[in-house]
Every structure is written in C-alpha cells, then in structure tokens.
Amino acid sequence: MITDHLAELLASALTAASADGIVSGDLPEPFFERPRNRQHGDWATNVALQAAKGGNPRPIAEALVERLPPSDLVERVDVAGPGFLNFHLAPVWLHDVVFRAASDPDYGRSDRGGGKKINVEYVSANPTGPMTVVLGRHAAVGDAISRLLEAAGYAVTREYYFNDAGRQVWTFARSVQHHYLKHFGVDIEFPDDGYRGGYVAEIAAAIAEEHRDVLVALPDDERLDRIRVLAANKMIPAIRESLEAFGTTFDVWFSEARLHESGELAESIERLRREGLVEDRDGAVFFLSTRFGDDKDRVVIRSDGTPTYFAADIAYVVDKFRRGFDHLIYLWGADHHGTIARFLGAVEGLGHDRDRVEVRLVQIVTLSSGGKTVRASKRAGLLVPLEELVQEVGRDAARYTFLTRSIDVPLDFDIELAKEQAPENPVYYVQYAHARICSILRKADEEGHSVDAHAALVSLTHESEDTLMRKLASYEEIVPDSAEMRAPQRITRFLEELAADFSAFYRDCRVITDEQALTKARLVLCVATKNVIASGLGLLGVTAPERM
RNA sequence: GCCCUCGUAGCUCAGGGGAUAGAGCACAGGUUUCCUAAACCUGGUGUCGCAGGUUCGAAUCCUGCCGGGGGCACCA
Structure with missing residues (x-):
C-alpha cells in the first residue's frame, strides 16, 4: 500500500x-x-x-x-x-490504483488481520419470538462487521447463541402451554409475565395439530418440558429463515442447553471455585466479581439450584476460547451493559486476557409510525417483524439504513417514513450510480468499444476524473479502518461520496466519444468505479443492480 | 445515588489529535434534441451542550457541570 x-x-x-x-x-x-x-x-x-x-x-x-x-x-x-x-x-500512483481497482477483484482487501481467528457473536435472541426490526439492526451490523473483518484479513466465525434453557424459555413454554391446553378445553391461568404475541397461539395450534392431545394428560413438569423443546424447535428455524431472508447466515448455532448437558457449565463454576472466586451465600453461589471492579458480587447458581444466564455466559466463553479463537467480539443490546463488568471479570478470573474479549453495545432501535413512538416489547406482543419491514421497504434499503449510523447512537426507524422515502433513500443513489455505469458499459459494448484494463490513463486529466480516481484510491484505507473501528457506517458514507464523485464525472466527461484513447481510459475508470461500488455494497450485504 | 452512552445546520446524522467542521432530508429556484432525470446545478445557517485542563494544535483526549437515553435482580 x-x-x-x-x-x-x-x-x-x-x-x-x-x-x-x-x-x-x-x-x-x-x-x-x-x-x-x-x-x-x-x-x-x-x-x-x-x-x-x-x-x-x-x-x-x-x-x-x-x-x-x-x-x-x-x-x-x-x-x-x-x-x-x-x-x-505522481500520476503513475493514481493510475496504478485505478488499474488495480478495475482488474483485481480483491482490490480493497488486505491482510492486515494476518489470518487471526475472530469469533463474532450477534443477534443471539432467545427463541421466544420472531425476528424483529430491532434485531434486524444487530443482524445487519454483525454481518457487515464480519464481512469487513474478512476483507481486512481475519478468519471470521459468525455465531448465534440461543438460550434454549433459561428462564425466558420456560416462561415462553408456559405461554404456549396455556394456548395448547385451551385448545383442548383445559383452562389454566396465563402466566403474568407471559408472551402475548399472536405467534404464541399459532405455535400452540401447530403443536396441537401435530401431537393432538397426547401432552394434555402428561404430568405438569414433563408436559412443560416437552412444550419447551417443541416450541423452541419451531422458533429457531423460523428465526434462521428470517435471517437468511435478510441475507445473514451463521457458521455456528450454539445451544445454551448444550452447556448444561455437557457439564461444561458445572466445570466452569468448579474452575472458579478452585481459584477461590466463588462463594456460597444464603444457599446460592456467588461469583466474586467485586474483585474485578464490579459493583457487587453476582449469583451464578440460585438457591434453588438452577444456574443463572451469567453462569452459562461463563461456560460459553470458556468454550469459545477452547475452540482456539484469538479474539472474541460480542454484539449485545445496550440494555445488557450492566452485565459487562461481571462478564469481563469472569474472563479474567478464568485466566484469560480480557483484551481478547470485546463487548460492543448496539443502541436500541426506536420504532415510530407516523411520527408516534412505539416501544417494541416482545412480551407485550408489540412486534414489528423483520419480514414485514423487508416487505415494506425492501431488504437493501433496510440493511443500508441500519448501517448508516454508528452503533453507539439510537436509531429512529419511522416505518411510515421509510416506506415513503424509499426512492429517496441514499441506498438507491449508490445503486443507481452502479446501474448507470453498467448501462454505459453495455452501450460501449454495443458500439464495439472493448474494455482494456491496461489502457493508458494519462488522458484522464479533468478535475472530476482526478477527484473520482482519488476517491477510488482511498477505498484501500477505508476498508481496513472500518474493520478495526467496527464501523460499517464509514462504508456507507464512502459509497455516497463515491457515487457523488461519479455523478460529477458523468456530468462533466462523456465516456463514449470518437477519441479512442480517451474512451478507453474512461471505460477503465468506469469499470474501476463499478467494481468498488459493488465491493462496498457487498461489504454491507446490499446488492449492486445492473439495471434500475 | 452510582455506571455507561449520546449532545455537531431546521430535522436525522457523519466526522477515533490537524489546516477553511461535512452529508442526506426538508425549503426555494433552475436543468432533459446528450452514455438512465432514481440524476444534476444554484441558494445558507453553525457559541460543535457549558466551563476548565492536556497539546504547537481539540468537535475529537481528560475533569466537572447541564440535558436526553439506557443500566444498576437469585430477569435476560
């Protein structure tokens, strides 16, 4: 470089x-x-x-x-x-950059990461409800950061952790059970803190159809456990499909229950006990997180013998390190911030370098509709499914919008506005520039102009050409920088600037002319720009259409 | 009360120590015999929340204060 x-x-x-x-x-x-x-x-x-x-x-x-x-x-x-x-x-430098951007599909990629193994865990929503718009931000951000890290030379594993064993899942199971039993005329009280969305009844109905009333007569404990597993087995594939429809796939789907069943959880607590970092108090087991700067010690095993979510987190990080990752990235919702101190404390207590564990908080998405703010809550049943959003505003626009802001700032997603503004969305501006270049290239092809990446570029002297070439050159820095900063919004910014610079070039410089050398040079510049736009959009998981 | 985070143009935001702080939207006007008008051009606003500090240099780093949001469970 x-x-x-x-x-x-x-x-x-x-x-x-x-x-x-x-x-x-x-x-x-x-x-x-x-x-x-x-x-x-x-x-x-x-x-x-x-x-x-x-x-x-x-x-x-x-x-x-x-x-x-x-x-x-x-x-x-x-x-x-x-x-x-x-x-x-010297101009040679710039010409070399444009040549590489036009001919090397890996232009912009680097080996800054040196192949280091990074685990990126994101979304990781409980299997207690469908994918929501809020989780869509996590999906878009986690996916873009993963792509950026890959482009910067890291070996990335994308991971989804689902809590199929925690308290929330039992609450969910009781909610489903209520509807299931009702289906067969058995009326039990709906749990106070139960899940109220319409999908709960749908899952109950599906279970009722597949299993008839055979669960009704089971002992309470057994029935609830069966429903827990059946319901989770319906939710997880639904979540996976929503994510795939959104263009996000994971390498590893990690079950919390596995940590309990494999004994890894008990083993991790034992390990902390040997280090003198847990203490029995009032029948519960506490991790002494105050030794690591936390406000208070935290329960890992409740007095009723059940482990907390935190205990599973500890076992999980042990498992990740055991799998040989050099670095772990966690994307958590901002509401989890209070748990970071204890978590990093446990990492340190287990003898791991806490600098290798990076917790990033993604700020909330506030939803509004027609200017009125709506607080989305899974349990209250106020859901805006991700699929609905994708249907309304399109996958590309939804992803792009999620990636226009730093993860540190709350995102106000006005659904009505997003629908109305769809054609004005900057994503279309960027995509349009790409489509326009494709159109020029088609036209050039029809008129018998072939693209020669080795064409001499000395005739590119117009100020707009110069500006465009320099913008293309900066891509090599932007990609690794964005990766290091975990800042996909830098890519969206860059693309908007690049599209604007291309538009200025398009305005000022006619590509297809009678001058052979100039036409050839400008075609190379077009191809380079097209490639970089497509590459940048690719990092965001957004498509680069050839026609619009 | 304690912890985290944000505060930049009318609105939504970008800007991770540099030179004259930027974009989109919104608003007003203009551009099409021409490779896509989903475009382009013109018009203008900032005590970068406030006050100190570090530095040759601060929107950026540190401290305090003010304001918005979030978190402080044997919930996640």
Missing part, C-alpha cells in the same frame, strides 16, 4: 535527520493522513510537529524534505502551515 512506501521514505529521512542531530530523542512513528484540502497534497504527515517537542517545527520539516530518498511515485513534497509535510504524488 502507498502509505507503507511513504512511511519507508519518511523513516529514512528521520534516521538521517537524527544522525545529523536535527531531531533528538525517540523518533516519532511515521504516520500519514489524507488532507481534506486538495491543495495540501495527496498525503500529509505531522511528524515534524511531533518531533519539534515545543521547538519550531518548520526547520525540522525542511530538513526532513532534504533527506527524503527520491521516489518515482512522489512528485514533490511541500512544507506547509505550522510544519506539515505535504506529499504530492
């Missing part, structure tokens, strides 16, 4: 300047950034400012320029402002 080359040149100049006594002490890390202002060159560095340490940075900057080794790629280097070094690169 170009910055590596520039960093080498700069490091050489720094060493020489140090030998000449112009800079002293530790040499600053060579670092480049893209200046906002074009007059400030293609790449700029502030090392002179850093090296000055309170002194005057400009003489240092000038000394560094004098000591820079020559390079074919660097046209000139200016000292500007307080002491920036502004690198103006």
Whole structure:
C-alpha cells in the first residue's frame, strides 16, 4: 500500500535527520493522513510537529524534505502551515490504483488481520419470538462487521447463541402451554409475565395439530418440558429463515442447553471455585466479581439450584476460547451493559486476557409510525417483524439504513417514513450510480468499444476524473479502518461520496466519444468505479443492480 | 445515588489529535434534441451542550457541570 512506501521514505529521512542531530530523542512513528484540502497534497504527515517537542517545527520539516530518498511515485513534497509535510504524488500512483481497482477483484482487501481467528457473536435472541426490526439492526451490523473483518484479513466465525434453557424459555413454554391446553378445553391461568404475541397461539395450534392431545394428560413438569423443546424447535428455524431472508447466515448455532448437558457449565463454576472466586451465600453461589471492579458480587447458581444466564455466559466463553479463537467480539443490546463488568471479570478470573474479549453495545432501535413512538416489547406482543419491514421497504434499503449510523447512537426507524422515502433513500443513489455505469458499459459494448484494463490513463486529466480516481484510491484505507473501528457506517458514507464523485464525472466527461484513447481510459475508470461500488455494497450485504 | 452512552445546520446524522467542521432530508429556484432525470446545478445557517485542563494544535483526549437515553435482580 502507498502509505507503507511513504512511511519507508519518511523513516529514512528521520534516521538521517537524527544522525545529523536535527531531531533528538525517540523518533516519532511515521504516520500519514489524507488532507481534506486538495491543495495540501495527496498525503500529509505531522511528524515534524511531533518531533519539534515545543521547538519550531518548520526547520525540522525542511530538513526532513532534504533527506527524503527520491521516489518515482512522489512528485514533490511541500512544507506547509505550522510544519506539515505535504506529499504530492505522481500520476503513475493514481493510475496504478485505478488499474488495480478495475482488474483485481480483491482490490480493497488486505491482510492486515494476518489470518487471526475472530469469533463474532450477534443477534443471539432467545427463541421466544420472531425476528424483529430491532434485531434486524444487530443482524445487519454483525454481518457487515464480519464481512469487513474478512476483507481486512481475519478468519471470521459468525455465531448465534440461543438460550434454549433459561428462564425466558420456560416462561415462553408456559405461554404456549396455556394456548395448547385451551385448545383442548383445559383452562389454566396465563402466566403474568407471559408472551402475548399472536405467534404464541399459532405455535400452540401447530403443536396441537401435530401431537393432538397426547401432552394434555402428561404430568405438569414433563408436559412443560416437552412444550419447551417443541416450541423452541419451531422458533429457531423460523428465526434462521428470517435471517437468511435478510441475507445473514451463521457458521455456528450454539445451544445454551448444550452447556448444561455437557457439564461444561458445572466445570466452569468448579474452575472458579478452585481459584477461590466463588462463594456460597444464603444457599446460592456467588461469583466474586467485586474483585474485578464490579459493583457487587453476582449469583451464578440460585438457591434453588438452577444456574443463572451469567453462569452459562461463563461456560460459553470458556468454550469459545477452547475452540482456539484469538479474539472474541460480542454484539449485545445496550440494555445488557450492566452485565459487562461481571462478564469481563469472569474472563479474567478464568485466566484469560480480557483484551481478547470485546463487548460492543448496539443502541436500541426506536420504532415510530407516523411520527408516534412505539416501544417494541416482545412480551407485550408489540412486534414489528423483520419480514414485514423487508416487505415494506425492501431488504437493501433496510440493511443500508441500519448501517448508516454508528452503533453507539439510537436509531429512529419511522416505518411510515421509510416506506415513503424509499426512492429517496441514499441506498438507491449508490445503486443507481452502479446501474448507470453498467448501462454505459453495455452501450460501449454495443458500439464495439472493448474494455482494456491496461489502457493508458494519462488522458484522464479533468478535475472530476482526478477527484473520482482519488476517491477510488482511498477505498484501500477505508476498508481496513472500518474493520478495526467496527464501523460499517464509514462504508456507507464512502459509497455516497463515491457515487457523488461519479455523478460529477458523468456530468462533466462523456465516456463514449470518437477519441479512442480517451474512451478507453474512461471505460477503465468506469469499470474501476463499478467494481468498488459493488465491493462496498457487498461489504454491507446490499446488492449492486445492473439495471434500475 | 452510582455506571455507561449520546449532545455537531431546521430535522436525522457523519466526522477515533490537524489546516477553511461535512452529508442526506426538508425549503426555494433552475436543468432533459446528450452514455438512465432514481440524476444534476444554484441558494445558507453553525457559541460543535457549558466551563476548565492536556497539546504547537481539540468537535475529537481528560475533569466537572447541564440535558436526553439506557443500566444498576437469585430477569435476560
């Protein structure tokens, strides 16, 4: 990558300047950034400012320029402002980027991650209800982050953890049981904290149809357990199908019940006990999370002998580490933030490096309809199924919208507005640019112009062409940066800028003309832009249509 | 009360130490014998919540305060 080359040149100049006594002490890390202002060159560095340490940075900057080794790629280097070094690169550099973007399907991908194994766990909703719009954000974000990490050279495992053993599932089972028994004229009270959505009765009806009344006569415990399993076995495939329809697939579906049945849960608690990190109190077992900065110690085994969700979390992280991951990413709902301290405490207590466990909170999606805010609650039955949203606004628009904002900020999804604004949505703007390029390429093909990726690009001198080429060049930095920051919204931003730059080019520069060399060069630029748009949209899980 | 998070244009937001802080929407007007008008052009607004601090330099990092949201269970 170009910055590596520039960093080498700069490091050489720094060493020489140090030998000449112009800079002293530790040499600053060579670092480049893209200046906002074009007059400030293609790449700029502030090392002179850093090296000055309170002194005057400009003489240092000038000394560094004098000591820079020559390079074919660097046209000139200016000292500007307080002491920036502004690198103006030779056109060859830009032409090489465009050539690669046009011909290399892996343009933008890198090996920054060095093949490190990362586990990304997201959505992980209880199998107690269908996929909702709220979970759609998790799905879109987790999927995009996974794709970004892959593009940045990590080996990613996407994982879905479903709680088929916890208290919520039993509550769900009791809710289903109510409807099931009612079906056969047995009236029992609906649980206070039960699930009220219409799908609960539907599942009960399906069970009633498949199993008739054979469950009615069973002892209460056995019947409820059977219903729990049957209901979960209906919900999980439904969730999986919704996610697949949304374009999200997982490598691993991990059952919480497995952690109980395999003995891993008991084993993990035992491990903490050997370390002296759990204590029996009032008949319950507490993990001493206060030793790791938590507010209070937390129960892992209740006084009735049942393990908490937290206990399963502990066993689960042990299992993940056992599977050899270098790094674990958890995408949790913001409402789980109170559990992070105890969780990371347990990670540390188990002897793992807590820096290898990264919990990211995804802020809530507030739903509104016609300007009126609706709080979605699974148990209250106020659900907006993801499938409904996809039907209304389209999969691409839904995914894209989820990825326009940082995960740290609540997302207000107005369903009415999303429907109305569908044609105005920026996703269409980006897709349209892609479709338009395809149209140009079709036309060029009809008129007998072949695309030659090796075409000389020296004739691309218009300002709009220059701007577009530079935008394409920045993609190589944007992708790994977005991956490191877990920030897919950087990609959506980039795509909108790229589409805008292409539109300006389209306005100013006619592609298909009588001038052979110019036409050939512009066709290469078109192909490069098309590829990068398709690649960027691909990172978001959004399609790049050839016609619109 | 304690913890986390957010506060940037009328609205929704981007901006992870740099030079003159940006986009979309909304609003007003204009552009089509021309490779897709789902497009383009023109018009303009910011005490970057407030106050300190660190730094050559702060919307960005630190501290405090104010305001919105979330969390503080033997729920998840």
